[in-house]
Amino acid sequence: MLNLAEIGAALHNMSAPPMSQVVVAPHRQHRNDSPLVSFYLPLLNQNSWEEDILRRCKLSSLAEVQEQADFWLDQLNPPVAFPMAARVGGISIHPLLSIGILSRTVGSLFMRRRNPILSYSRVSLRVSVVDPKFIARILETEAALKGGSNV
Numbered sequence: 001m002l003n004l005a006e007i008g009a010a011l012h013n014m015s016a017p018p019m020s021q022v023v024v025a026p027h028r029q030h031r032n033d034s035p036l037v038s039f040y041l042p043l044l045n046q047n048s049w050e051e052d053i054l055r056r057c058k059l060s061s062l063a064e065v066q067e068q069a070d071f072w073l074d075q076l077n078p079p080v081a082f083p084m085a086a087r088v089g090g091i092s093i094h095p096l097l098s099i100g101i102l103s104r105t106v107g108s109l110f111m112r113r114r115n116p117i118l119s120y121s122r123v124s125l126r127v128s129v130v131d132p133k134f135i136a137r138i139l140e141t142e143a144a145l146k147g148g149s150n151v
Helices: 003-011 048-056 062-076 095-102 133-144
Strands: 038-039 080-083 109-111 128-130
Touching: 038 095, 038 133, 048 062, 048 095, 062 095, 062 133, 095 133, 128 133
Parallel strands: none
Antiparallel strands: 038 128, 080 109
């Protein structure tokens, strides 16, 4: 009969190599030359980030910013949840779309149905998307946003 110390050692025996491994499907791997879109608000001052956002979005209140960000996020119609890439760079997106995405991002996961949190810790993030189909939708939505419709 095994004593408690032996049972613990048997449960945590890591001397054998793993019997399986995780392999990312080749069609899901992202190459370094794949398209990349980044959501971020450059150089936000921690003491005056709210005023910076109002100035960049040309709106008068944070409630109005969140309302417009929600409207454009609905126009974008992102998936319910998707992971963000670790890489940075690529194309920078309009502040309202960035706020819509960043206010619902936790770590590296965007969750559309999550209540938005408009805080410095959220809007100072920098996250990227690498899915080519979703990037195409982002660029179409941003073109409409820059065109000035409903802003």
